[in-house]
Amino acid sequence: MVDPALYLIPAQLSDGDLTQVLPQYNFALVREIKHFVVENVRSARRFLKKCDREIDIDTLTFYELNEHTPIERVASYLQPLEQGHPMGVISEAGCPAVADPGADLVAIAQSKGLLVKPLVGPSSILLGLMGSGFNGQSFAFVGYLPIDASARVRKFKEMEHRILHENQTQIFIETPYRNNTLIADMLKHLPPGLKLCVASDITGAGEHIVTRTIKQWAAQPPVLAKVPTIYLLYK
Amino acid sequence: MVDPALYLIPAQLSDGDLTQVLPQYNFALVREIKHFVVENVRSARRFLKKCDREIDIDTLTFYELNEHTPIERVASYLQPLEQGHPMGVISEAGCPAVADPGADLVAIAQSKGLLVKPLVGPSSILLGLMGSGFNGQSFAFVGYLPIDASARVRKFKEMEHRILHENQTQIFIETPYRNNTLIADMLKHLPPGLKLCVASDITGAGEHIVTRTIKQWAAQPPVLAKVPTIYLLYK
Numbered sequence: 001m002v003d004p005a006l007y008l009i010p011a012q013l014s015d016g017d018l019t020q021v022l023p024q025y026n027f028a029l030v031r032e033i034k035h036f037v038v039e040n041v042r043s044a045r046r047f048l049k050k051c052d053r054e055i056d057i058d059t060l061t062f063y064e065l066n067e068h069t070p071i072e073r074v075a076s077y078l079q080p081l082e083q084g085h086p087m088g089v090i091s092e093a094g095c096p097a098v099a100d101p102g103a104d105l106v107a108i109a110q111s112k113g114l115l116v117k118p119l120v121g122p123s124s125i126l127l128g129l130m131g132s133g134f135n136g137q138s139f140a141f142v143g144y145l146p147i148d149a150s151a152r153v154r155k156f157k158e159m160e161h162r163i164l165h166e167n168q169t170q171i172f173i174e175t176p177y178r179n180n181t182l183i184a185d186m187l188k189h190l191p192p193g194l195k196l197c198v199a200s201d202i203t204g205a206g207e208h209i210v211t212r213t214i215k216q217w218a219a220q221p222p223v224l225a226k227v228p229t230i231y232l233l234y235k
Numbered sequence: 236m237v238d239p240a241l242y243l244i245p246a247q248l249s250d251g252d253l254t255q256v257l258p259q260y261n262f263a264l265v266r267e268i269k270h271f272v273v274e275n276v277r278s279a280r281r282f283l284k285k286c287d288r289e290i291d292i293d294t295l296t297f298y299e300l301n302e303h304t305p306i307e308r309v310a311s312y313l314q315p316l317e318q319g320h321p322m323g324v325i326s327e328a329g330c331p332a333v334a335d336p337g338a339d340l341v342a343i344a345q346s347k348g349l350l351v352k353p354l355v356g357p358s359s360i361l362l363g364l365m366g367s368g369f370n371g372q373s374f375a376f377v378g379y380l381p382i383d384a385s386a387r388v389r390k391f392k393e394m395e396h397r398i399l400h401e402n403q404t405q406i407f408i409e410t411p412y413r414n415n416t417l418i419a420d421m422l423k424h425l426p427p428g429l430k431l432c433v434a435s436d437i438t439g440a441g442e443h444i445v446t447r448t449i450k451q452w453a454a455q456p457p458v459l460a461k462v463p464t465i466y467l468l469y470k
Contacts, residue, residue, distance in 0.1 A: 008365045008366065017260070019258055019259040019260055020258055020259075020260040020355075021258055021260070021355045022258055022355070023254055023255055023256055023257055023258055023259075024254040024255075024258075025252070025254055025255040025256070095361060095365055096365060097364070097365045097368070097371045098361060098364055098365055098371035099371055099372055100371065102365075102371075103368055103369065103370060103371050103372075104368075105368075106365070106366065106367070106368035107368030107369070107446070108368075109368065110367070110368045110432075110445070110446035111368075111446075116366045116368070116444055117366070117442075117444075118361075118362040118363075118365035118366040118437075118444070120255075120256045120257070120355065120356065120362070120438070121355060122355045123358075123361050125361075126330060126333060126353075126358050126360075126361050127353040127355070128353075129332070129333055130243045130330055130331065130332045130333055130337075130341070130353035131341065131351045131352070131353040132341070132345070133332070133338055133339075133340075133341035133342030133343075133344065133345045133346075133351070134338065134342070135338060136332045136333035136334055136335065136337075136338050137334055137338075137378045138375075138376065138377055139375070139376055140373075140374070140375035140376075140403070141373065141374055141375075142373055142403075143372045143373050168375070168377075197345075202353075203355070207352075209351055209352075209353070210345070211342070211345035211346075
């Protein structure tokens with residue numbers, strides 16, 4: 001029997017062998033859990049089947065959690081845990097509560113004094129940072145950049161300032177179909193000596209983590225199409 | 236045969252079963268590597284033996300990398316990889332290049348166009364963030380806070396500002412023997428309504444990830460002694 005806790009269970013970032021990106025422990029643990037709060041029920045079922053082919057999906061209860069879930073309903077999801085049953089949180093890809101839903105649920109669990117147990121798994125932010133060669137003693141993840149052109153340029157200026165004056169690596173993401181617009185914007189607005197790491201399809205067959213100066217990228221821009229990509233900037 | 240690349244190999248954060256925190260893939264991979272850049276040779280040997288009892292340590296070459304290693308020597312470490320041999324990077328605990336040595340080496344590898352492959356493993360920053368319930372869409376890791384009292388108070392003010400005005404979770408660490416001083420400083424200088432997550436001995440037997448307001452912590456301060464701890468602040 002596992003401790004009654006809210007287990008934060010990372011999912012894979014790309015197709016492929018789960019044993020490449022998740023510890024053995026996670027597979028053993030999911031077998032012990034009957035209640036799952038998930039970003040998407042279909043993906044969660046598929047993920048659990050991949051963790052353990054023998055798992056009996058029909059004995060499990062799923063609670064859907066995404067940006068549309070009202071906060072009162074989120075709080076009610078924790079009832080099984082309050083009654084002593086372990087619960088799992090699974091997001092669409094990567095680590096729950098980091099650039100993904102789940103933080104609200106964890107915050108409620110914390111405020112109720114419930115035990116929270118994060119598990120190890122792939123995070124494109126962390127893996128991108130490791131592979132970039134940029135400062136890992138100080139870094140910020142800022143999510144998505146503004147879409148509006150002038151707000152975006154202001155954000156570039158602010159990131160540049162924090163890179164130069166605080167030695168802080170700046171990390172952000174973009175929805176895949178906007179990758180090429182973002183790259184064009186960076187090549188246009190960032191100083192040529194600044195370094196950009198483009199980290200695509202992390203842990204996938206097409207993983208590509210490459211750091212170049214803006215000037216070097218301008219001479220040979222990355223072709224990304226619709227691949228999940230994370231961006232990092234540093235001096 | 237594995238690709239000739241610079242593999243960034245996370246180590247455990249605390250004693251205990253490696254299969255709880257590292258994917259099976261990592262154990263298979265280390266068997267294929269003969270050249271390791273490591274923060275500490277003794278710990279790296281012990282870690283590799285734990286990954287695979289059969290490993291013949293005497294056939295391996297170790298290159299020491301820490302804050303005292305001159306940068307020219309760091310660059311020379313990459314020769315085996317430039318000749319087509321896979322290399323591994325292992326830090327004392329957690330993920331190489333994130334709040335740990337290795338970023339300089341990765342930066343040189345990137346500038347030479349060498350392949351860099353980060354592997355999945357435990358990061359106290361990421362696990363602490365997941366477990367805190369704080370904003371995972373925007374967060375900053377700032378390393379160690381200043382020791383000087385007035386510089387430290389200025390840093391608290393800056394972090395408070397970024398929490399309130401940018402909704403950015405602030406994350407930092409302290410050397411274990413200074414944990415209690417840091418906590419006393421936070422209870423003295425931070426507003427009572429701010430939330431502090433204290434995450435100790437992550438992935439260890441004494442793991443404790445607890446979020447409370449400063450006011451609640453003041454009523455019952457955490458007793459940390461010399462446990463590795465990471466701190467997170469949010470509103």
